[in-house]
Amino acid sequence: MNVPDNALKLTVDAVVFGYRDGQLFVALINRKYPPYEGQWALPGGFVLPDENLETAVQRELHEETGIQLRFLEQLFTFGEVQRDPRQRVVSVAYMGLVRPTDFDIKASTDAQEVDWFPIDELPALAFDHASMLEMALKRLRGKLTYEPIGLNLLDEKFPFGDLERLYATILNKPFDRRNFRKKFLSFGILTELPEKSALEKGRPATLYSFDRHRYELARQEGILFDIK
Amino acid sequence: MNVPDNALKLTVDAVVFGYRDGQLFVALINRKYPPYEGQWALPGGFVLPDENLETAVQRELHEETGIQLRFLEQLFTFGEVQRDPRQRVVSVAYMGLVRPTDFDIKASTDAQEVDWFPIDELPALAFDHASMLEMALKRLRGKLTYEPIGLNLLDEKFPFGDLERLYATILNKPFDRRNFRKKFLSFGILTELPEKSALEKGRPATLYSFDRHRYELARQEGILFDIK
DNA sequence: TCAAAAGTGTTATTACTACACCCATGG
């Protein structure tokens, strides 16, 4: 953590969501140093002088959590004068998504404690990170309806039911199974695989995968994704 | 333009839109100093050490253009390492909207030349300001369909036809007069005024005004604004 | 054969689209 002591500092912070078994999680780190020592916070850190913002997020995430992102986008820049008790720090917040497979977190370089928290069982957060998280959640919910970003929260191959449950979970409302399937398949961006899911209980499910290419084509032709 | 010479600088830039007579305009300033001396650029400047980001935009806009904003929202933070030839400068871009009444620009403190350009007759822009403008335009077009922000581009009292023309202009597609009116009025966020417009030609038009309060209520109740 | 989850069609309702004539005013 070598930080030059100047007038104004720039940091990046990431709200990284993961989904598993009908629950949405956020990655948090336990701060080793003041301020907010011992409290939970979003992963993030200072932007290096010759480093792009996205690079900085990826680096910090890698250092602090070892997380492998499937999706990353800028959220908002938080610049309130007093948001950091030490000095003026402006922070560019990002939203990231990971697959269930990438849940396994190895704390590394900075060696903070890292953990996934269900979004309805959050601890108190350092700085204005609660606002960041709230905004990220709003963005995720919003985008889910007009872009198929939810697929970044599922494994490469997934049963259709998982997709519906993901939507139901994150948007916190039930969907009609038949209507949801009909609607989603109508976009023609999913590929039906010949395989069936290894099963726990009940009838084995057909597996699907996201056809990114077909989605891009459809988008360019103005076919609009829209799930309500 | 007193700028401390540090590792990383933070600026704000504003894409300010105005609308009049079926044309969308952007406010640009002509740069007096290098880099890009003599070229057109978005209004903006350095964030002071103890100044909030929004305050900085407002201040810079006031200093450079005298513009009175009706609407301001953060757009995106541009942080490419080489975006400023002098040194590392990260810029938080904003989108602003003004009313036709507020078009009158008085160049002031910084005394740059300021002008409004129709969005389809733009000069070359300094830095990455063309990207900022493009993104702002995309955002404006996007938001127009799901938030009534277009009303910030019209006068307090406006004839309905103006609103339709504004939508047609910015979204660059025709609307059916009857359907548009029916849809827009169905949201119940416009107040019909007893007055009629002072006329140039044709039948005088009923004037309307935006009922911000009713809009907020409707929004909280989940009534969703949606113009396609 | 039971439990558990996957898969599948039809009908009623609602929202959207297309479309043309009369009205009020100024010149």
Added chain:
DNA sequence: CCATGGGTGTAGTAATAACACTTTTGA
């Protein structure tokens, strides 16, 4: 009385919402 833009309703069409039974598997 003409030109100009304002104001209005209806019918066909498309999208959405509601709804229940059968299938496949493991235990």
